[in-house]
Amino acid sequence: MNKDLPRIEVCLSPALLHLFDTKDALVVIIDVFRATSTIAAALHNGAKCVIPVATVPECIELGNSIENSITAGERDGKVAEGLQYGNSPSEYPRSFVENRTLVLTTTNGTRLLHMVKDAAIIITGSFLNLTAVCDFVVKQNKNVLLGCAAWKDRFNMEDTLFAGAVIDKVKDHFTTNCDSVRAAQHLYNTSKGNNIISFLKDSSHYRRLSAYGLEADMEYCATPDLHPVVPILHGRELVVHK
Amino acid sequence: MNKDLPRIEVCLSPALLHLFDTKDALVVIIDVFRATSTIAAALHNGAKCVIPVATVPECIELGNSIENSITAGERDGKVAEGLQYGNSPSEYPRSFVENRTLVLTTTNGTRLLHMVKDAAIIITGSFLNLTAVCDFVVKQNKNVLLGCAAWKDRFNMEDTLFAGAVIDKVKDHFTTNCDSVRAAQHLYNTSKGNNIISFLKDSSHYRRLSAYGLEADMEYCATPDLHPVVPILHGRELVVHK
Numbered sequence: 001m002n003k004d005l006p007r008i009e010v011c012l013s014p015a016l017l018h019l020f021d022t023k024d025a026l027v028v029i030i031d032v033f034r035a036t037s038t039i040a041a042a043l044h045n046g047a048k049c050v051i052p053v054a055t056v057p058e059c060i061e062l063g064n065s066i067e068n069s070i071t072a073g074e075r076d077g078k079v080a081e082g083l084q085y086g087n088s089p090s091e092y093p094r095s096f097v098e099n100r101t102l103v104l105t106t107t108n109g110t111r112l113l114h115m116v117k118d119a120a121i122i123i124t125g126s127f128l129n130l131t132a133v134c135d136f137v138v139k140q141n142k143n144v145l146l147g148c149a150a151w152k153d154r155f156n157m158e159d160t161l162f163a164g165a166v167i168d169k170v171k172d173h174f175t176t177n178c179d180s181v182r183a184a185q186h187l188y189n190t191s192k193g194n195n196i197i198s199f200l201k202d203s204s205h206y207r208r209l210s211a212y213g214l215e216a217d218m219e220y221c222a223t224p225d226l227h228p229v230v231p232i233l234h235g236r237e238l239v240v241h242k
Numbered sequence: 243m244n245k246d247l248p249r250i251e252v253c254l255s256p257a258l259l260h261l262f263d264t265k266d267a268l269v270v271i272i273d274v275f276r277a278t279s280t281i282a283a284a285l286h287n288g289a290k291c292v293i294p295v296a297t298v299p300e301c302i303e304l305g306n307s308i309e310n311s312i313t314a315g316e317r318d319g320k321v322a323e324g325l326q327y328g329n330s331p332s333e334y335p336r337s338f339v340e341n342r343t344l345v346l347t348t349t350n351g352t353r354l355l356h357m358v359k360d361a362a363i364i365i366t367g368s369f370l371n372l373t374a375v376c377d378f379v380v381k382q383n384k385n386v387l388l389g390c391a392a393w394k395d396r397f398n399m400e401d402t403l404f405a406g407a408v409i410d411k412v413k414d415h416f417t418t419n420c421d422s423v424r425a426a427q428h429l430y431n432t433s434k435g436n437n438i439i440s441f442l443k444d445s446s447h448y449r450r451l452s453a454y455g456l457e458a459d460m461e462y463c464a465t466p467d468l469h470p471v472v473p474i475l476h477g478r479e480l481v482v483h484k
Binding site: 012013015016019152153154155156157160177178179180182183186187190191202203204205207 | 254255257258260261394395396397398399402419420421422424425428429432433444445446447449
């Protein structure tokens with residue numbers, strides 16, 4: 001990596017975010033299972049926008065105030081009380097979501113997204129839009145922070161692996177002195193021989209979600225480039241970058 | 243891994259320590275470059291004990307109050323002003339350190355050690371005492387937290403790799419649902435084909451310390467089992483477990 005290039009770093013948990021300088025940077029929010037996967041699917045299938053919110057009451061209130069909206073979110077693997085839909089990318093086909101506003105509450109991804117205050121650009125990433133995100137990241141020529149949503153601040157494998165996949169594709173355009181970058185890239189490079197999902201099957205999040213019967217969902221979320229859009233934050237709304 | 247066995251987890255940074263329950267657990271403090279390597283070397287070479295302290299003034303004060311003591315610590319790769327020696331395992335041969343008390347201040351390892359309040363047992367680990375630490379860890383039959391000192395709260399490769407080495411050796415005696423354990427173990431397993439130090443040569447800490455000419459020191463710190471002792475914390479003192 002060349003020192004004149006912009007910097008790329010990986011934040012493995014929201015609890016480590018204070019260690020990184022996000023001022024004027026491009027931040028990629030990563031919550032593979034499943035918030036940022038669902039966001040990619042909904043926007044690619046024609047949703048007008050996705051509004052990420054932290055709590056169920058906020059979700060309900062905002063849903064009531066926006067015409068043609070859908071309120072969605074899960075707690076413990078079920079649609080949260082008072083909301084209409086869940087947090088699965090498969091719930092948002094074009095026939096359902098087109099031209100509608102998805103108000104989405106999730107535990108980890110939304111919180112991280114709201115924690116990043118001074119970034120120049122915030123986008124969301126998942127395997128479903130891996131290549132689109134990488135192409136966007138390279139074009140901006142800015143310092144980049146790949147922010148893993150983790151699970152209640154705990155390091156998780158799937159978000160780190162996605163960060164590694166991004167680094168593997170964009171590394172020639174950045175410099176770094178961040179061991180998290182090296183670890184994520186090494187994990188990705190030494191696991192991709194198998195497919196992603198088989199590597200993730202032993203992870204804590206996979207185990208938690210498979211107890212709710214969500215294996216097919218996770219397999220979907222681990223598939224690259226099914227929804228090639230770049231969700232970008234404008235005000236409170238995530239919209240497709242054009 | 244079997245669910246009836248005690249639990250093993252890895253804390254990748256002191257900033258994540260609050261996520262782990264250390265009550266009645268065995269905590270292994272890991273600061274490979276170089277505090278816990280120096281501790282293993284000094285104790286194996288006959289030091290009476292090592293007293294880890296957080297600051298240079300504390301180190302000086304304690305050194306003045308203890309007979310036959312050595313004050314040691316570095317800041318920016320040099321012996322800190324007011325102290326006598328540095329933070330290199332090679333500075334503490336038996337001829338120098340035997341029967342003396344080493345009062346040692348380090349940036350990262352000491353801080354983590356003082357942050358763990360309610361553990362049943364605290365020991366320190368490094369490649370220099372890898373097998374001794376693993377044997378001890380297995381015998382205690384307690385929940386275990388492998389605590390990486392990291393670098394100013396940032397994830398680092400060498401401490402994580404050592405955690406992975408421990409997990410690789412003790413895994414049959416523990417259960418886990420911690421992705422940090424899986425990541426550390428995978429990093430270790432996929433890197434050990436090369437020797438440890440060649441894998442670490444790209445890490446941020448290696449780069450920082452090699453700018454001070456400390457390559458030989460780091461190569462020493464990456465060598466397994468040169469100092470097969472278990473440093474255990476009794477009150478404020480680290481002594482050899484017998």
